[in-house]
Amino acid sequence: MRENAPPRQLAFDLPLDPRYGREDFLVGPANEAAYALIEAWPDWPDSVLVLTGPAGSGKSHLAAIWAERAHAWTVTAAEVGADAVQHLVSNGALVIEDIDREAARNEAALFHLLNRARELACPVLLTSAAGIDALGLATPDLRSRLRLAPSIAIEAPDDALLRAVLVKLFVDRQLVVDLSVIEALALRIDRSLGRARDLVAELDRDALGRGRRISRPLALAVLRRMGFEDEADAEA
Structure with missing residues (x-):
């Protein structure tokens, strides 16, 4: 061992809580269109909006900004079950994260939720790492409904x-x-x-x-x- 080598320290992999405030979001050409649409709420072209972008691009941060504005609940696609639909839309606004995760997705429940949300004028923001056509949706009605919803993408950063x-x-x-x-x-x-x-x-x-x-x-x-x-x- 070298005499002057610094002593090794234990590195604890502690979770770092991300800061999801509006003031913490950095806007650039890659995300300014998505940010502007989130800020434009409630003046949206539709009650459902799909936000796409690669992992770590800021989808959850933007969703958190909108959730605070709209007083929305935030759930993952895995939490959208048939028995939870009425409860989820009852709050008046909803964020559904990670609809691209096929293994955790209940397509029938998600389609039913979007129908109920439209009936109740409940705005819904969905996040996905891929576009609708790349999700491999097996339910034609759900695929059609999501294709008709406005979609905004976060691009690679400059x-x-x-x-x-x-x-x-x-x-x-x-x-x-x-x-x-x-x-x-x-x-x-x-x-x-x-x-x-x-x-x-x-x-x-x-x-x-x-x-x-x-x-x-x-x-x-x-x-x-x-x-x-x-x-x-x-x-x-």
Whole structure:
């Protein structure tokens, strides 16, 4: 063992509660259309809106902003069962998350819920990682109903939004990093906010375990470990 090697510390993988306030949502070209539509409520073109985007793109954050505005309940698709439909629509507004998760989806109950919501003028916001035609819905009536509903997509972030999100993710963890670290990460990772979130979490664990601050060399080492060897080596 090297004499000057810093002692290893235990890194506890504690859950980090995301902040879903309006002031915490970062708006850029990738999500400004979706954000504007959420802010436009109740002036929606329909009582049902489908919000799509890849994992970590901000769908749940936007849904939480709307839920606060509309005083809506939030449930997952797995919680939409036949015996729960009347109870769910009785609140007056509803968010249904992750309708793309086929194993947890009760299509008959979801179709019945959308019908009841329309009858009761109950607005519903649904989130999905994929578009309606990619969900593999087996119920034609449900597929038709969702195709007719307005849909808005969150696109891949541009460079400016990616950098801003990286900064926010570090701040959320009370971590201070140099601008060179942000630049090194933004230049090398793919344009995915979910990937950025995973990377910052890995850097946090690694730095805590080693008892070191997050430096550019450490960031490059973690990038390589996470499968970004070519990009990191080309720019190092």
